[in-house]
Amino acid sequence: xxxxxxxxxxxxxxxxxxxxxxxxxxxxxxxxxxxxxxxxxxxxxxxxxxxxxxxxxxxxxxxxxxxxxxxxxxxxxxxxxxxxxxxxxxxxxxxxxxxxxxxxxxxxxxxxxxxxxxxxxxxxxxxxxxxxxxxxxxxxxxxxxxxxxxxxxxxxxxxxxxxxxxxxxxxxxxxxxxxxxxxxxxxxxxxxxxxxxxxxxxxxxxxxxxxxxxxxxxxxxxxxxxxxxxxxxxxxxxxxxxxxxxxxxxxxxxxxxxxxxxxxxxxxxxxxxxxxxxxxxxxxxxxxxxxxxxxxxxxxxxxxxxxxxxxxxxxxxxxxxxxxxxxxxxxxxxxxxxxxxxxxxxxxxxxxxxxxxxxxxxxxxxxxxxxxxxxxxxxxxxxxxxxxxxxxxxxxxxxxxxxxxxxxxxxxxxxxxxxxxxxxxxxxxxxxxxxxxxxxxxxxxxxxxxxxxxxxxxxxxxxxxxxxxxxxxxxxxxxxxxxxxxxxxxxxxxxxxxxxxxxxxxxxxxxxxxxxxxxxxxxxxxxxxxxxxxxxxxxxxxxxxxxxxxxxxxxxxxxxxxxxxxxxxxxxxxxxxxxxxxxxxxxxxxxxxxxxxxxxxxxxxxxxxxxxxxxxxxxxxxxxxxxxxxxxxxxxxxxxxxxxxxxxxxxxxxxxxxxxx
Amino acid sequence: xxxxxxxxxxxxxxxxxxxxxxxxxxxxxxxxxxxxxxxxxxxxxxxxxxxxxxxxxxxxxxxxxxxxxxxxxxxxxxxxxxxxxxxxxxxxxxxxxxxxxxxxxxxxxxxxxxxxxxxxxxxxxxxxxxxxxxxxxxxxxxxxxxxxxxxxxxxxxxxxxxxxxxxxxxxxxxxxxxxxxxxxxxxxx
Numbered sequence: 023x024x025x026x027x028x029x030x031x032x033x034x035x036x037x038x039x040x041x042x043x044x045x046x047x048x049x050x051x052x053x054x055x056x057x058x059x060x061x062x063x064x065x066x067x068x069x070x071x072x073x074x075x076x077x078x079x080x081x082x083x084x085x086x087x088x089x090x091x092x093x094x095x096x097x098x099x100x101x102x103x104x105x106x107x108x109x110x111x112x113x114x115x116x117x118x119x120x121x122x123x124x125x126x127x128x129x130x131x132x133x134x135x136x137x138x139x140x141x142x143x144x145x146x147x148x149x150x151x152x153x154x155x156x157x158x159x160x161x162x163x164x165x166x167x168x169x170x171x172x173x174x175x176x177x178x179x180x181x182x183x184x185x186x187x188x189x190x191x192x193x194x195x196x197x198x199x200x201x202x203x204x205x206x207x208x209x210x211x212x213x214x215x216x217x218x219x220x221x222x223x224x225x226x227x228x229x230x231x232x233x234x235x236x237x238x239x240x241x242x243x244x245x246x247x248x249x250x251x252x253x254x255x256x257x258x259x260x261x262x263x264x265x266x267x268x269x270x271x272x273x274x275x276x277x278x279x280x281x282x283x284x285x286x287x288x289x290x291x292x293x294x295x296x297x298x299x300x301x302x303x304x305x306x307x308x309x310x311x312x313x314x315x316x317x318x319x320x321x322x323x324x325x326x327x328x329x330x331x332x333x334x335x336x337x338x339x340x341x342x343x344x345x346x347x348x349x350x351x352x353x354x355x356x357x358x359x360x361x362x363x364x365x366x367x368x369x370x371x372x373x374x375x376x377x378x379x380x381x382x383x384x385x386x387x388x389x390x391x392x393x394x395x396x397x398x399x400x401x402x403x404x405x406x407x408x409x410x411x412x413x414x415x416x417x418x419x420x421x422x423x424x425x426x427x428x429x430x431x432x433x434x435x436x437x438x439x440x441x442x443x444x445x446x447x448x449x450x451x452x453x454x455x456x457x458x459x460x461x462x463x464x465x466x467x468x469x470x471x472x473x474x475x476x477x478x479x480x481x482x483x484x485x486x487x488x489x490x491x492x493x494x495x496x497x498x499x500x501x502x503x504x505x506x507x508x509x510x511x512x513x514x515x516x517x518x519x520x521x522x523x524x525x526x527x528x529x530x531x532x533x534x535x536x537x538x539x540x541x542x543x544x545x546x547x548x549x550x551x552x553x554x555x556x557x558x559x560x561x562x563x564x565x566x567x568x569x570x571x572x573x574x575x576x577x578x579x580x581x582x583x584x585x586x587x588x589x590x591x592x593x594x595x596x597x598x599x600x601x602x603x604x605x606x607x608x609x610x611x612x613x614x615x616x617x618x619x620x621x622x623x624x625x626x627x628x629x630x631x632x633x634x635x636x637x638x639x640x641x642x643x644x645x646x647x648x649x650x651x652x653x654x655x656x657x658x659x660x661x662x663x664x665x666x667x668x669x670x671x672x673x674x675x676x677x678x679x680x681x682x683x
Numbered sequence: 684x685x686x687x688x689x690x691x692x693x694x695x696x697x698x699x700x701x702x703x704x705x706x707x708x709x710x711x712x713x714x715x716x717x718x719x720x721x722x723x724x725x726x727x728x729x730x731x732x733x734x735x736x737x738x739x740x741x742x743x744x745x746x747x748x749x750x751x752x753x754x755x756x757x758x759x760x761x762x763x764x765x766x767x768x769x770x771x772x773x774x775x776x777x778x779x780x781x782x783x784x785x786x787x788x789x790x791x792x793x794x795x796x797x798x799x800x801x802x803x804x805x806x807x808x809x810x811x812x813x814x815x816x817x818x819x820x821x822x823x824x825x826x827x828x829x830x831x832x833x834x835x836x837x838x839x840x841x842x843x844x845x846x847x848x849x850x851x852x853x854x855x856x857x858x859x860x861x862x863x864x865x866x867x868x869x870x871x872x
Contacts, residue, residue, distance in 0.1 A: 448689075
């Protein structure tokens with residue numbers, strides 16, 4: 023027979039103000055197995071914990087029930103108290119009298135008291151069946167994989183590498199830098215984006231602890247926290263980067279011109295190219311879709327001209343295997359494709375209706391116009407420019423329900439840049455709200471208003487071409503009147519959405535995505551850089567729209583988590599995980615597909631029964647590094663062979679009986 | 684009526700400068716929270732509520748503001764001024780707009796109010812302070828509403844609140860000189 027102690031906490035007046043705690047303790051003394059019960063003002067306090075420890079020793083308690091708050095708050099506290107008293111910490115059961123009773127039933131204290139008695143009876147019934155549990159140890163590979171080489175991935179990789187751990191940074195584009203290097207100036211301080219990001223790119227390339235794979239993708243991920251096995255696909259560049267010196271002769275002479283995606287399709291690049299002059303690595307790749315050689319035409323100009331013989335049209339994709347202990351997903355964002363959704367803005371058929379990122383390239387000194395604001399259709403300098411915010415954002419009918427968080431600020435910046443660069447220009451900004459939550463942001467917006475930008479509150483209902491003007495029709499809802507602007511150019515602040523391929527990456531790492539396709543963080547407030555898969559972290563816009571300061575902060579946060587994990591050569595796993603009773607398991611493997619963490623796989627065991635020859639059969643096996651103790655397998659298991667430790671069928675049924683019978 | 688916003692930059696800027704010169708207030712700062720309208724005791728009677736007066740000025744739509752009754756209905760109680768989070772003295776703006784509308788003869792929407800202002804100021808100029816009886820009779824004659832508030836006048840008279848003779852004050856000359864100075868300043872604008 024177990025010897026159970028019940029400790030009822032007042033939590034000051036949180037519980038004590040509603041429930042009669044001394045009466046509860048007296049009642050608990052009559053439950054089967056209870057040899058000691060007591061109430062106390064603050065059980066989590068030092069004297070409260072000492073009360074538990076003393077009682078365990080004095081009354082030789084071997085199970086403890088604490089009736090207080092949610093186990094999410096103090097289960098760990100009381101487990102440690104048990105351990106200090108020499109008991110296995112898992113011989114603790116909590117009854118949640120606060121969140122589940124006194125807070126929600128404060129107006130009905132009598133009924134609350136009855137419920138509280140039931141809650142304690144339930145906990146005592148389960149406690150009687152608790153078994154000591156131990157967590158196991160798994161080794162940790164002290165390396166990290168960072169997927170995505172934008173500012174989030176760069177910052178994260180640098181922070182981890184600076185802490186002394188090896189980092190493998192994988193970027194699918196020919197250069198790292200992501201979207202940030204495309205930007206001209208950054209709000210609210212107007213510092214040049216390239217000036218602050220290219221030094222970090224160079225630091226990545228030259229860091230002894232960082233192994234950089236560009237033009238590469240993660241093809242497979244196996245294993246679990248501390249022990250991931252990664253297969254990286256290095257796409258064929260058709261240029262031998264060991265021989266190439268980046269001299270530039272090839273892309274100067276290449277005859278194929280291709281719309282330049284780095285410049286948002288404004289301007290052209292060659293089929294052999296580097297995306298921009300400060301690219302890292304500063305060596306070209308061949309775009310096989312547009313190269314004449316790969317389209318069965320005569321050319322081979324680059325091969326003939328290359329002074330080091332680096333061109334290799336026969337190059338193939340290669341695969342590299344790496345082992346890491348942690349993974350950071352930092353795959354970033356792309357802009358919502360408004361041309362497929364917004365017919366009233368012309369479905370993209372008016373060349374002078376552009377996106378915010380295209381405007382960035384137009385004002386950028388390294389962009390296709392050398393920093394002169396010229397409209398795409400005829401190269402004229404636009405005098406009247408309309409900026410439309412929330413294109414795709416906050417528009418459930420056409421795009422996304424969420425706010426993209428950066429458009430208010432970059433539109434204010436665009437208007438400021440237009441008014442500064444183009445004399446006698448006019449900026450009209452159609453908005454629904456102006457959201458400026460950031461240091462110095464509201465001040466920046468007000469400065470743009472003072473610059474002369476006209477903010478009009480209302481959505482634009484139609485844009486159409488009339489002569490060489492774009493007629494923009496909207497409403498000033500503050501006046502309650504329709505308004506019209508004849509513009510030279512229109513800039514749409516289109517929504518941010520997760521970069522293409524995020525689902526594939528999420529599936530590879532086993533992290534769920536939310537309804538908008540962003541990677542789901544483990545907890546929106548308290549675990550913002552972790553995912554639901556242990557050892558997999560998240561940084562930057564793949565988790566949700568955010569600006570550069572927030573991205574960098576989150577990347578450093580993820581790096582701190584990774585460094586914490588990699589600082590130990592071994593880690594203990596959770597003790598409350600699934601376990602297979604091999605005698606009962608029929609090997610049906612129904613548990614395998616329902617496991618969200620890919621923690622279950624088949625295993626062949628040899629069975630020896632008396633009087634029979636040994637025979638082999640398949641059973642399920644749980645990987646203790648991957649299992650998170652969610653219990654899906656427990657539900658799926660027909661013979662009841664899989665149980666979650668600490669939540670066994672017997673324990674759960676005892677709880678149900680204690681409440682219902 | 685659709686508002687054409689294009690190409691009004693000069694108009695807008697000039698109007699903002701003019702309002703700033705006349706009232707000392709920067710209209711561009713207004714962020715349209717509506718607190719002025721919310722607290723205004725006469726906003727319900729206005730054709731354009733105070734925050735929309737600010738908005739029309741921001742967009743350079745001068746005529747609509749100057750022809751409105753709102754600027755004349757404003758009682759100059761300055762509740763809006765006291766409460767404005769952007770520190771704009773809205774009552775001062777209203778005053779400046781009234782002065783300009785008056786000068787430009789744009790009093791169609793509020794003839795009697797403008798008339799009252801004129802008679803009031805003339806009385807001050809002449810007597811150095813208000814002469815209530817003269818003002819009331821003058822106003823009633825000019826509006827053709829001869830017996831307006833006559834009952835109230837009797838009560839005031841019997842209680843000695845208004846007199847038959849125009850008051851004489853010290854410094855009547857100074858007041859007249861103030862009026863002259865203002866005229867000169869307005870002519871110089």
